[in-house]
Amino acid sequence: MSDSPFTQLWRSGLWTDNPALVKLLGLCPLLAVSNNAVNGMGLGIATLLTLLVANALTSMLRPILDNSIRIPVYVLIIATAVTVIELTMKAWLPGLHASLGIFLPLIVTNCLIIGRAEAFASRNPVRDSIHDALAMGTGFLWVLVVLGSIREMVGQGTLLDDVELLFGDYARPWTIQLFDADYGMLVALLPPGAFFTLGILLALKNCGDQSSVLVRQPLLWLRRSFF
Numbered sequence: 001m002s003d004s005p006f007t008q009l010w011r012s013g014l015w016t017d018n019p020a021l022v023k024l025l026g027l028c029p030l031l032a033v034s035n036n037a038v039n040g041m042g043l044g045i046a047t048l049l050t051l052l053v054a055n056a057l058t059s060m061l062r063p064i065l066d067n068s069i070r071i072p073v074y075v076l077i078i079a080t081a082v083t084v085i086e087l088t089m090k091a092w093l094p095g096l097h098a099s100l101g102i103f104l105p106l107i108v109t110n111c112l113i114i115g116r117a118e119a120f121a122s123r124n125p126v127r128d129s130i131h132d133a134l135a136m137g138t139g140f141l142w143v144l145v146v147l148g149s150i151r152e153m154v155g156q157g158t159l160l161d162d163v164e165l166l167f168g169d170y171a172r173p174w175t176i177q178l179f180d181a182d183y184g185m186l187v188a189l190l191p192p193g194a195f196f197t198l199g200i201l202l203a204l205k206n207c208g209d210q211s212s213v214l215v216r217q218p219l220l221w222l223r224r225s226f227f
Contacts, residue, residue: 013135
């Protein structure tokens with residue numbers, strides 16, 4: 001039985017066409033902000049919300065949007081969404097807003113968002129565009145969180161440090177201390193550590209894809225031969 005279109009969209013966004021691990025989009029904030037899990041989670045959620053708004057509005061406007069002005073309209077939609085998200089975060093999560101710094105408004109320049117608006121949302125109905133935004137945004141989010149978690153654990157021996165910046169003071173006990181920060185590898189928290197860690201994740205994904213192909217081919221042959 002073939003997969004549904006929504007299943008294909010989610011598989012594409014989370015794995016096969018993951019924006020961070022396959023398309024390598026949004027690498028500047030991906031590498032700069034992901035020095036801990038909370039920063040990665042905060043930026044990932046903001047990017048996901050922006051992508052959701054941009055895809056939904058682009059799909060709604062596509063029947064009436066003139067082709068000659070579509071790109072400026074996309075940029076206007078994205079900039080408005082990012083501004084609203086940034087002001088909301090500044091009001092309710094000032095610590096996280098300060099931690100993310102310039103990379104929060106720079107979501108406007110993330111080519112993932114305008115790329116999905118142009119390549120998918122402008123050609124598909126609203127429901128499909130929302131699924132595409134959620135899938136691609138979640139794919140970008142989980143890579144940010146994993147990358148930030150690895151760098152944080154290796155660099156300072158903690159997991160979910162400063163979690164109260166995102167979830168409030170009651171979340172302070174969620175922080176896990178694995179070992180003393182003096183034994184951490186500082187390079188993991190610096191830009192070179194971001195490149196090394198992302199390279200390892202890319203290698204693991206490629207190995208996983210190749211392994212799945214090697215396992216799938218004999219199974220398909222058996223199915224065609226005997227069933």
